[in-house]
Amino acid sequence: MVSATSNGSSRAASFRARLLSTILLWGFVAFVFASGKLWLMGVMVALFTLIGSLEFLALTREAPGRECRYWGLIVCVGFLLYVLFQVLGSRGAFVSDDFLPEVAGVLLVTVGSFCLRLRFPIEGDASVKAVSLALLGFVYVPVLFGGFIIRLALYPPEVSSGFWLILLVVVVAKFTDMGAYLVGTLMGKHKAIPHISPAKSWEGYIGSLFFAVGGAFAVHALSGEGLSWLAWPHVLGLGLVVALAAMAGDLAESILKRSLQVKDSGQILPGIGGILDLIDSLCFALPAAFFYVYLQSL
Template identity: 35%
Template sequence: MKNLVLRSLSGIVYVAVIVGAILAGGWWFMAFVALFTILAMVEFYNLANAGNRGDNPTPVVVDVAGGLVLSLGLTAMALAGEAPWVTDFSASVIQGTLLLLYLLYLLVRPIVQLYTREPNPLVNLAYSYMAQMYIALPLGLLAYITTVPDGWSLLLVMFVMIWLNDTGAFIVGSLIGRHPMFPRISPKKSIEGLVGGFIFTIGSAFVIKYCFPQYFEATSIAALAAMGAVVSAFATWGDLVESLIKRTLGVKDSGRLIPGHGGILDRIDSLLLVAPATLLYLVAMNLF
């Protein structure tokens, strides 16, 4: 009972942080991106490089700094249009500075590896660059979703759909799950759970559009339902990708940061694929 209460409370705090950051926008949203980038990247490096880095924290510090430049740089560029103090000139300066800083990271990182005594330097470099693309880039792309019509509303709905997909998959899979979906990587996931998550997510699109039409004036019910399909598919793949990483490294949870839920990567695994996939879908929808 105590574990259930702790799990529920930590889940409420987690959801409140995300919803609050989206509703507040601006600097609060940037703070959210920065926090999740730091936590997820540190957790990933501790997980992936356990026993390889020794006591030298320098590569992790450099990698997290690079990840912050990437995620916050993308966020700042996406939100620049909302800041009244940002002129076209200052926006260009900011973008150029961030680009140079990230190029500096790409230049310095392999040099840092020369001066660290690690048994698998190439493996560690691969992990370093993987985290940039797997964690920092998707988190940085979140803000670009807000640049499309109904952007902030769609960003919030994307998170809601991710959570409902997980909920639907868990409920249906627990009740009637019989056929394994991907036994090699995640034996407990079932095809029935996959369908349940898909139905929950698509269904949420109709409920949300019906209950809150004023927040989705530029988004049709068909477009919202299609977005639900994209979210459901990539949320499932995102979960499986993280399961593949953990199974390869021989661990059950990515960490213990969130009581009852595991690590931060266990919570945002779906998001890391859903964010870029949703952005691509929304951009394509508005182009065509």
């Protein structure tokens, strides 16, 4: 009896913590979007990216080559500073299909990591893992999340349109996750990928697509002139592409956490986990959205 009461109290406390974190977090995000301030968006993205990168560093602390991942973090900070200066100084320069900042970052992390491993003896594949993890740490959060969310914020040229586009991606990604949970709980019978995410079902994934498309059309309708340049067939296409990418992003973090045998990426958000737990689906959804919008405009 005591055990049941204790478990009930623990679940209630966890729910309260999750609810409070959710309210504060989305209140902050809503404030940034409502402000329409590009610099505020840049600061928020830089903050999330830096915390996410630190969480990745903590997750891989037992892996060889920590010095390489520290070097990757230094490059991450440089990349974020460059992006912020470009955003605040010359908006158009960062929007094109010129991915020089990302390419430069990848080169710096790769070459720098190999140089750092020169002073270590060869022990199996330790050096290969060290360089690979440093490169993954830079690409996973700074490039896929930080770089692409800023590109979306600046595409097309009107800032308000970019903000609406980001909101569409965020809503679709979160509706996909919510839809998969609700439909999977109510109707899920066939496990999708049990060795990666035991709770996910094919019914949940299929049902989540309807939630995702509904969320995309809702944001498009609410945006008024903000997304009027995006035709309705492309709203449908974008919703489906972002939903599928969000699913892949969620599973990618599950692979990462299961491989490293951790439950959450961090504890900065009580009841939720870490920043990586929050943005995992967006790390794949944001690039997918950018390339969809970019290609449909050609």
